[in-house]
Amino acid sequence: MPQKPSIPKGTRDFSPTEVAKRNYIIQTIKKQFEVYGFQPIETPSFENYDTLMGKYGDEGDRLIFKILNSGDFISKVDDVTYSSKNSSSLTPKISDKALRYDLTVPFARYVVMHQNELDFPFKRYQVQPVWRADRPQKGRFREFYQCDADVVGAKSLLQEVEFVQLYDAVFEDLGLKGTTIKINNRKVLSGIAEVIGAKNLLVDFTVALDKLDKIGEEGVKQEMLAKGISETAIEKAAPLFQMTGSNHDQLEQLKSLLVQSEIGMAGVAELEEIVTHIEELGLQSAKLALDVTLARGLNYYTGAIYEVAAPEGVKMGSIGGGGRYDDLTGIFGLKDMSGVGISFGLDRIYLVLEELGLFPESLGRSLDVLCINFGKEESLAALQLVGKLRSAGLKAEVYPSSSKMQKQMKYANSRNVPYVILIGKQELDAGTFVVKNMENGEQQSYALNNPGEFIQQL
């Protein structure tokens, strides 16, 4: 009985066309990363269990794919743990490796391990798959690519400014107009929590606030109440729900709200500097928008937070995100190493470009020229010609067998080949080859000993 082929939930096969499109996005991103001075590194697909666990919160721990130990791992578990049937205490005893969950934590580990070889500030980029044991949905996979660029060892806000420009540059290159780069600052959120007297409920407060555009003002208030935030605190936070106007208008409103909070004012000052710089430098097609409700779950962010929204009308979660983390390497024993970085979600950008029809047409072209095969003698001449075309950098091939012309033409058609070359008996005798333009059907004849004439026409 043959096994029915299948792949795990949330994973995908990629066809030649899909790979071409994905590579197009990756190359565009990598090119800008390098133009901005980042260097590539790669890290293993799986890390030590302890490297990853505890870095992403309880929710994150649940979504990490653990790798079962090799050998007779179960016999090494003590009876008490084994019979307790408690997954969280049993897992670390039967698994000491786990699949990479993102690229930031492995990068932090990398920086600490290689600190003596690195020149700081160190700017690295990394394009690799990550894995999450999530339940798949549209734009959510269990295996997907992240494209990260981070700087460690530089506290200057100029880095934050550059990352906004980098986002803009990539989306401009991809022809993706109208993206919104949302920006906020963790210090502002801390300040607000402080001012309203909910300092110890910062996380619950920000998570609830983050949902404003989704569940509305009433929904947010209810969730805050449910999380134990007092009504007077929520009352004080009320101005946040009505923040309107330009980035600067909103900053002014924040200032009056946060005047009592040192950390809050520091966050506002940072935001102001970034926003002002970007205004002076200008952006090509993206829009920078201050969004006080932007929270982002990852708890290692300490300063700026970014999130990129697809153009209006495209229903898709964020296509990129990032921020400043002052002490990411601290957990691995390297103190005072500030980092800031951004990430592009390749798979989601793909879906957005597909939905908007923004992939260049040439990506579907796997072949520039197909040579029709008329028989033994003719195909030899065809191979010689194809060799010259290949030297000129054209993707060219001879149809492998002298099937019916109709079949060969159909093949050319379905492979989207723009030019078909015919070398039959007549041409061979005359020392010529005929080029058929598949788009308009026009045919032109060239000398076999001078294919350069044809190549120049392209």
Place this chain on the structure above:
RNA sequence: GUGGUUGUAGCUCAGCUGGUUAGAGCGCUGGAUUGUGGUUCCAGAGGUCGCCGGUUCGAACCCGGUCUUCCACCCCA
């Protein structure tokens, strides 16, 4: 992790209150057309109805389980 949803030919989908040999369009293969594709005409191939079990004289259809898809939570790229 919670709740829901989907699965029929390579693709997109029909298939009535359970009732003979499960259909269409597109695609594919062959022919009309022995040196010309994307239009047309003719013919043909192709299906364990996701999988396992149950109810029934009888199941694509009803029930249970399982896998998958998509959606809402949770969270997130």
